[in-house]
Amino acid sequence: AQSVAQPEDQVNVAEGNPLTVKCTYSVSGNPYLFWYVQYPNRGLQFLLKYITGDNLVKGSYGFEAEFNKSQTSFHLKKPSALVSDSALYFCAVRASGAGSYQLTFGKGTKLSVIP
Amino acid sequence: DAGVIQSPRHEVTEMGQEVTLRCKPISGHDYLFWYRQTMMRGLELLIYFNNNVPIDDSGMPEDRFSAKMPNASFSTLKIQPSEPRDSAVYFCALRRNTEAFFGQGTRLTVV
Numbered sequence: 001a002q003s004v005a006q007p008e009d010q011v012n013v014a015e016g017n018p019l020t021v022k023c024t025y026s027v028s029g030n031p032y033l034f035w036y037v038q039y040p041n042r043g044l045q046f047l048l049k050y051i052t053g054d055n056l057v058k059g060s061y062g063f064e065a066e067f068n069k070s071q072t073s074f075h076l077k078k079p080s081a082l083v084s085d086s087a088l089y090f091c092a093v094r095a096s097g098a099g100s101y102q103l104t105f106g107k108g109t110k111l112s113v114i115p
Numbered sequence: 116d117a118g119v120i121q122s123p124r125h126e127v128t129e130m131g132q133e134v135t136l137r138c139k140p141i142s143g144h145d146y147l148f149w150y151r152q153t154m155m156r157g158l159e160l161l162i163y164f165n166n167n168v169p170i171d172d173s174g175m176p177e178d179r180f181s182a183k184m185p186n187a188s189f190s191t192l193k194i195q196p197s198e199p200r201d202s203a204v205y206f207c208a209l210r211r212n213t214e215a216f217f218g219q220g221t222r223l224t225v226v
Contacts, residue, residue: 032213043119043206043217051213090158092215101146101170103215107157 002027004091006106013081014114021076021109023091033074034092034103035065044090050074051096061085081113118142119218121207127224133195136221138207139188146210149182149192152220153203161205164190197225 003026013019025031032051036044048059055067065076074091091106120139128134140147149161162172164184172182179198184190194201204220
């Protein structure tokens with residue numbers, strides 16, 4: 001069975017500082033990895049994905065994530081946090097094989113950027 | 116939120132009543148999913164459809180839950196009878212290629 005772990009329920013960071021939201025995964029075969037963001041009273045919005053190729057992927061709003069196969073991690077990063085980045089962030093994984101359908105989400109990490 | 120419209124946005128109902136949540140995917144997709152989000156469990160996959168056919172409903176918590184997709188532009192999730200522990204935010208999502216697109220969700224409160 002595939003799974004995602006987001007070890008931190010909450011991350012606090014000062015505005016302008018770099019931020020990291022951690023994610024590790026478990027899946028059979030090669031993974032497809034995703035980050036989503038959820039603002040209050042909204043659905044999840046896609047941020048970025050890793051399918052294949054360069055381990056460092058860049059996404060929306062200045063976010064990036066690094067795929068590390070040996071550590072089975074896909075941490076989300078941003079060089080300089082904004083107050084508007086405060087939201088709930090979800091990491092998700094799906095197996096890459098044909099017929100793989102299920103996107104498994106982590107429990108989410110609440111990011112608070114302090115002015 | 117682009118591509119998926121859910122209604123109602125909020126629903127408050129009394130225990131024992133029937134509740135129907137609606138989802139309208141407004142653009143092309145190959146899969147449609149229903150998720151439930153709670154503080155305790157996070158996001159749980161309830162059921163998914165491929166080409167309007169239910170493929171896996173193993174995530175549906177009980178027989179009180181049922182879902183249909185009569186055509187590519189409409190799906191419903193029904194709870195009958197509803198219970199307070201069903202209170203959650205229910206999301207419909209569609210998958211296009213490798214990405215999933217979520218609706219804004221329906222916040223259900225059963226009192």
